[in-house]
Amino acid sequence: METKAALGLECPSCEEHAVSFSEVEEPFGYGVDGERVMLFARVPRGTCASCGFSYTDARAEVLRHEAVCEHLAIMKPKEVAAVRKECGLSRSEFALVTKIGEASLSRWERGKGIQNAAMDQFLYLLTFGENLLRLRARDRKPKCLIQTGVVHSTSVYHFPHVANVQEKEREARAFVLRPTGT
Ligand SMILES: [Zn+2]
Known part of the structure; x- marks a missing residue:
């Protein structure tokens, strides 16, 4: 200066x-x-x-x-970034393990947004290496389209497997009943 x-x-x-x-x-x-x-x-x-x-x-x-x-009384942007870096993860990797949105994480680290107190507590827990290991071991992945950012209404996706089965059965019946030669 x-x-x-x-x-x-x-x-x-x-x-x-x-x-x-x-x-x-x-x-x-x-x-x-x-x-x-x-x-x-x-x-x-x-x-x-x-x-x-x-x-x-x-x-x-x-x-x-x-x-x-x-x-x-929450972490400063550089402290948030330090938690992630201490885990040895890129923003996208950290987002994948913690389920924190990558865009949110980016805003907190750049001082363009502020994590709420609950998220700050969560970040604090991640300063302990064993907690990261626990999250990794839990390994919970969405089974449908959440990762693509597409949000479907619960009425459509409440019982996706039941719907799939019925559809498959209809397809199977149509196949069996189709007359030969057409
Ligand atoms: Zn002047």
Whole structure:
């Protein structure tokens, strides 16, 4: 950060190379209505010596997100990623074993979404290697089309095997009764 300040970054407002960054304790609001709280994050803030423009960038976003995670007492994005990496799994492999949606996992790891408390507890349990082994040993795979993301109504798929049997029997009867030569 100090190296960048010495170079004098370009100001987004006046375009002079006169911006230097320093760390400031910055308050920000989190939550809605009655649950709204004031949180603090220590973020790098740029100030232009030429025009006085002051701003924060993507680094501050990450730090604010981490402050929210601390407030909620849940894992930060890099901690979520660390749980998965400690398991030695890619996102898709981890998703397959845990049944956590890969897109959700990706959002939590990139700080674009926040896992709920229950999921955070689940992730915590996965920091113990034997729990991953238990999930692997359980090896439960959906028997129908859940993995493709297609959701079927239960009325259609409530007793798929019964329906299949009847269909097969109808097919078999039609075959047997079909007159020869047509
Ligand atoms: Zn400026």
